[in-house]
Amino acid sequence: MSTGIKIKKNSYFDSVFLMQVAKGISNEPGIDQVIALMGTENNKALLIKMGVKEKEIDSVSSNDVVIFIEGSKSPVDLVLNNIDRWFTRKATSLRVKAHTMDEALTIQPKANLAVISVPGRYAAREAREALEKGLNIFLFSNNVSVEEELSLKQYADQQGLLIMGPDCGTAIIAGVGIGFANSIRRGKIGVVGVAGTGLQEFTSLIHQAGLGISQAIGTGSRDLSDEIGGFSTFKALELLEGNPETELIVLVSKPPGIKTLDNLAKKLNKCPKPLVSCILGARQFHNKLKLKQSIVSTDTIAEAAMNAAAIVEGKNIKLPGISVTNYLGRIKKEKKLLATNQRYLRGIFAGGTFCYQAQQLMAAGGLQIHSNVPLAGMIKLTDPTTSIANSMVDMGEDYFTQSSPHPMIDSRLSKQRIIKEARDPEVAVILLDFILGFMSSENPAGELAPAIIEAKKIRKNDGGHLIFIASVCGTDLDTQNLKEQLNTLEEIGVIVMPSSAHAALLALEVVRDRQN
């Protein structure tokens, strides 16, 4: 095993570009690990933790790129000696002439939205300037302080502007997908949500039901906390109330702060249009929310989509929650192949919301979960790389993404994790999610398939069987092609469920009676 480091001075590259560079290099034969980062103080500390000598990066500044590679000696040397080849950008179709906001607005005076994804430390400054110039904002950057977020939202509110984010991953505005979004037909359902992958799954399920989305407005993960107070959520609700295309409004959220609950209930109860409220993680919040009778309350994304579709189609019925009864036959056959000591569930998630929702469903089913992002009542994994008993890991959490690409872009860490779980003789079922759409990997199912086949072999050679259950978030209009993704998974024996909630519930059925 050999390691090598290269520094590219005075060349700034955005985080997604660096992820793609790391992914490209790590696909080369003989390369085990690649880290490509801007040389900020945080990143330098991380590199030192990973074994880089302090003196090697002492003179590195935040405008320099650091590339750290582990692997066999000659492939590592070959990559490092030809490093510039990996940093050649493909030709862009974008108009790239502006270096300041004023220049950009001179070129495009009718601009009405700033899409901002600079590192968090600089994001508030860019966002404020955009607001001052009268632009609405989609703010992808995270690591913006609560104080900065509140100040930006108060200012946007005074100016009558919409700010989606910080930490907003997904929106669909007038049929245009922004950030990590899916290709969705236009329609009558408007949705507001704090949860990025939650919005992706909701809009995809509506599309799959043959219906469409008028607007999907992201608000950022902290918007309904008591510190922020729901500025963006309230603004988005008002916009959908006044938007003639929108006939039904849906709110997809994690539990709001206690002080924000009453304001949210007041706002929802005054809504003049039919409304579906989906607050993940807590049926008890619906009681506390004191919503009027006509508002449909759900606590999974799939139920919200089913109810919204039924209402828009004129079937004003409250559906009785989701059921996996039709799939029990399939797992019954597979459960017979399990060895007696196989009893645990392992969830490996790319979507943070899916990991959150799955834990909520396990809690309701009485199963205790270990996780790197535990819900209240669940147990924190002290080492996120090692599962214990029943575990669910959000592979998009900071611990993994500070040194590796996000799992929606590169599934390398998820592949390794699948193999690791398969080597544990007590594991019975692995729960996965696949997320299609703009910005996501070109072939998520194809990338993980070899690891799934290998994992099944490992357990089979040991005299057991490994059950894989998954959900795929996407549509037939996404470039990854939903149908092909489903076929790839089904061909290798993965049970693909209609939604992430269905998948989690079926996984629970595999292990529920095997815990003792």
Add this chain to the structure above:
Amino acid sequence: MHEVKELLETGPSVINIGVRDFGESLKKQGVEVTHLEWEPPIVVDQEIADILDKLL
């Protein structure tokens, strides 16, 4: 000043600041996009930068 209503009704017209692929993805969907070639400000002294951040 652009009305938010207009954003929802006529659709986005975008200034993209940061990740270039976000702009590329919008452009592919037929959206007018100008990409602002952003770089972090060159920092000589972190403390001065922090003070400037607060002042600006």
